[in-house]
Amino acid sequence: MVSNSRLLSGTDALVELLLHQAEFDKMRGLRTGGFVSGYRGSPLGGLDQALWRRGSELKSRNIHFQPAINEDLAATALIGTQKVESEPGATVEGVFGLWYGKGPGVDRSGDALKHGNAYGTSPHGGVLVVAGDDHGCVSSSMSHQSDLAMQAWSMPVLHPVSVSDYFHTGLWGWAASRTSGAWIGFKAISETVESASTVHPVDYPEFILPAIDSGPDGLHWRWLDLPGPQVEWRLKYKLNAIKAFAQTNPIDNLLVPVSKPRGLIIIVGKAGLDMLEALRVAGLSPLALAQRGIAILQLRLVFPLSSTTLSLAALAERVFIIEEKAAVVEAQLKHEFFNIPAGRRPTIIGKRDSQGAPILPDDIELRPELLAGPVARWLESFGIDMPVPLHWSELPSTSIVDLPKRTPYFCPGCPHSSSTHVPSGSRARPGIGCHFMAVWMDRQTAGSVQMGGEGVDWMGTAPFTVTPHIFQNLGDGTYFHSGHLAIRQSVAAGVNITYKLLFNDAVAMTGGQPIDGQVTVPQIVKLALAEGVKKVAIVAEDISRYAARGELPAGVTAYPRDDLDAVQRELRDIEGVTVLIYDQVCATELRRRRKRDKSLRPTARAVINDLVCEGCGDCQTQSNCLAVVPIETSLGRKRAIDQSACNTDLSCLKGFCPSFVTLEGGDARKATGSRNA
Template sequence: MKIRSRSGNKENSFQPLGETDRTRRTRRKQLSLEEERYLTTEGPIHLTGIQALVRLNFDNLRLLQTIYPEKRFAYFISGYEGSPLGGLDINLRKVYSLLKDWHILHVPGGNEEAGANMMWGSQIHRLFGPSKVDGVIGAWYGKGPGVRRIADVQDHMQMAGIDKFCSAYFISGDDHSSKSSTTPHQTDLIHYANHIPTAYPGNVREILEAGKRIMLVSMLSGLAINLKLETYVCDGSQEFLLNPDEDLELAEKFLDFLEKNKDYTRHFSPVLLPPSVLVNESELLYSKLPMVSEISRLFGLDQWYNRELKSDFGIIATGKSYYDLLGALKELNISDNEVEIFKPLITWPADMTSLREFARGKKELIVIEEKRSFYESHIKNALYNDRGRPVIVGKQDENGVTLFPANGNLDSDKIAQILGPRLAEKSVFRDRKLETVLNERRRFAELDLPIQIKRPPAYCSGCQHRTALEIAGHHLREGTVDKTTVHSHDLDGNSVTIEISPKHLMGIGIGCSTMSIIDSLASNRSVVVGPMESEGLLWMGASAFSYRVHADQGCGDGTYFHSARLNINFIRDAIRHLKKHYGIDDTNQTLLYVDNSVVAMTGGQRPVGQDDPETAIVNIQREGIEHIAVVAEAPEEFRHFKNGTASTCTQNLKRFA
């Protein structure tokens, strides 16, 4: 099906069919440079990874207006900030007036679950009566730990399906090297468990290309899609040319698919109760997910480079690893047009028809992907029963020995060191003296060069963390020297007197407060660092088995309003339960809540749902907390609180520590 552009203007050869009110408003007003980067439709453009995600909202609406010029679409974006997506919400706020013109609603979630539930709600808006629009594109954003938190929302959403003319995707930040996370993470495995297909772009330009295509895949299949973004892709930037004809090409493929698949019905049933939910499950597994592979093939989402070589081996590389592979080949003095390479965009469910065509006639497939095996596992499962299947190596070689590591970050240097010896064995490269190149690179890698510039973490000047937690950390370190006598009870209720060192244990939550324990970690001292929403709860699980009767827990305001404020109620109930049923009545802890009005590690934005300190104190009092000490520059402002204590900063900090 052909779609004709109505625009004959050479300066703007791309124009959606059917101009809308929002595009008229946008044309009438003078655009800032910030807005221009999101609305220009041809020529060169320079974007960061985060800016590409902002532009994607406008690109997708333009694309839908090209496909359905008579319909009205809107966008709903929600989630929770966190590196490598830490600046996404800030960049969205910079163009709020433009978002409003285009009916793009950004509503930050107080935490990841809140954002995911709101985004799902945008997909079922027609259940609540007459709708203002024909369809809504929903987008959620969050880092790896946040993806783990929304698993139940994803499961319900995917089982229910997506309403007609709606589309949804999850923007998942992967911090493979734990650059700004307590643990490294890999989100595609989590999405796989919740039946969510994963698309993996490898650079900034591909964010836009992949984002448009998965929006259409979602609308056609009735499933939400995961857009996996690795740290270096989010943090990177790229200049590239926009294709003004891309939307027309995608629109034609989209409408051709609808024409050829008239019998395909995508059911939408958000009432998940047995036995009807079993029908949903069957359709999800045997209709919708296989349809994703069909759509992937139609849109040509898998790229096969240098197929004319007809080699007896091929390399498969996903996302960022594809570009790292190109860098590794360059380091080995091998041109990237000398090797057959297969690059899938959707890594699950994989388009096995295209993959089998690539694998046909090959003796070996080398799979390169970061972290644990994902695409490799799926293609091994698919090709296992094929006659003449090739040897497939990736995380392990054919003898079960580790090949490409599953831990840490996989870059071009590592790929070159691992891939080089295998390529040296291939007849086509035997005269390249790859071993000489590898030895030279190993020699450089083994050089013990001193670090000239060190950048230790530091608190921002004037931040409450700087004074509060530095003093607390100081007392934590001092406590490792002296011992203190503790009177407690064993599990049988017998009185016990014991000496404990250190005197004080301080739990530290996610955020800048972790800097207060770096010295303690270096000295092998006891510290506790848990995930968000663990603040204080770890001690409740440990307190019944420890002779310690008190612990301190640090918590920033970002974490407090994300989830930790719920813990006050949980901790109080746990203490009551231990006392009532087990006679344990010597459990206690102090929460050191630092309010600096920003989530500093992700850009300095105000925590979503944050109360002023006075309201926070009132809410804490309502939970039945016995003693609240307020540390402030002007403590007299808080003297009117019942049972409140106002004194100087130093005095209160000594009480906490």
């Protein structure tokens, strides 16, 4: 399958997985196609870029990548792929599909994903639902775990152990999906999919089709299949088919065989690697534990639990389940054994011990040092000593230590440094995107809602406050994803709000990707007015292009950036919904474009004459730019422009200062000598 050892990231492994499935089908004489759709978002923020980079290879294997404008429409497209097999004019025997999205995208797509799973896959198709789960809230508005939602939809869930584990687990998932008619959840947590690992050569698996009970009307997509209770009845047969497939084709593995285990440790996904690391540090191995009657089961099929897992648990006296976040496996196992007589029922612990006391946290990511103590105490009950390093056994200090902190900030030249200002006396609310960072700057910006709900919370606040108006920041990517509906809702409610649409011409937060469709400022203007917005105004870095094109409707004016405050004051006094479009390209994306196209490079640069500079810092205040840096001189602290960081936004020139010099036609001098000198 993998012809030679390679270093792959989790994101790259997902792309490879698609290519391997196409090759796997070809080897077995199946003429299939592949289809990928979803919406970017950390930890899957770079998957679309990885797919674009491998576009020619995907195309050569008849794999189509179509990014969607949001996650639920992507899921709907995947429903369509499973209808191909029954289409009269089909050019392939089936389509294997892959949906992707971060945890909140799973949540918002629940209806579509639930429908897809219930109505089923085709026998030669199959769907993987790749959920980018940010367990630690590293780059999300809140942490998320998709297992519970998928379980509620009766959707089977796989949790790969590592990057190299993606291949076998993914191929197993598609094969199980084809057999059972179910869509298969595939957890891609941040710590795995955003990591890299050496992947060694492996062979393609041989899957054996089990004998299954398809129920009264089958498991797969069919038509006529009108709404009715039979759709829900079918879900039970699908889950039973998954169990049968798992029994014939085991996906969970016992690290070292133990004929009659006294104790069983069930490890799930990345948390299992944490536990194994804790054992390694303590000088223990799975083999050493097996010799003492302790078995370790590495679980990949999180839901439903396989008969192998249940049988092994039944043999043990005590079971310890190690899984990150909520007790998904633990709850199922306890449910299975609840009514078993006490003498035949194992003692099952995980998040809590047998007396109900907490053992492992269910609200944070696990680490080896968090697991070492609980595992050591559990093993001690079997007479096994597990040394715990002193620095792991000591409780962390609860006192607040005043350590330096590096607060995330706008890039040099970022449009948000200017666009997120509001007039005196006004308040703003943030949205999803880089501009959220305005909340920890002096911008009178506070609050948070889900992506696509920007400004709609004001509809619930406005009737009960004397505040007459707010500004709502909204990125152009979010607008195209779902934010336009928020504007429509605000118009329908008749609230007083100004949507500040930050048009940056790129989805900056996930890598500068283009918006997945055609959207221009004139289009947004016309649509907003057609929806009933009272007034639309544009503030732009370069207003000349609007005058030249003449594309704006009557009454819509483009203003220079210096007029931002005045334009905002005018809009906030208009009753109803107004829209201000702030048009300036993302500074980091503009920097990339300049590297690719020299014609885009700036003709002017700003420098500061430190002999004239008095160090007042007004240039920094006006521009909010990180490229304006302090320097220490014999005459005290002055300011300078870090030319290597500067993106030539030139907002620093607004500072009231004679020390600035503008150079026309020059370029930043490159550093000389070795970087390592």
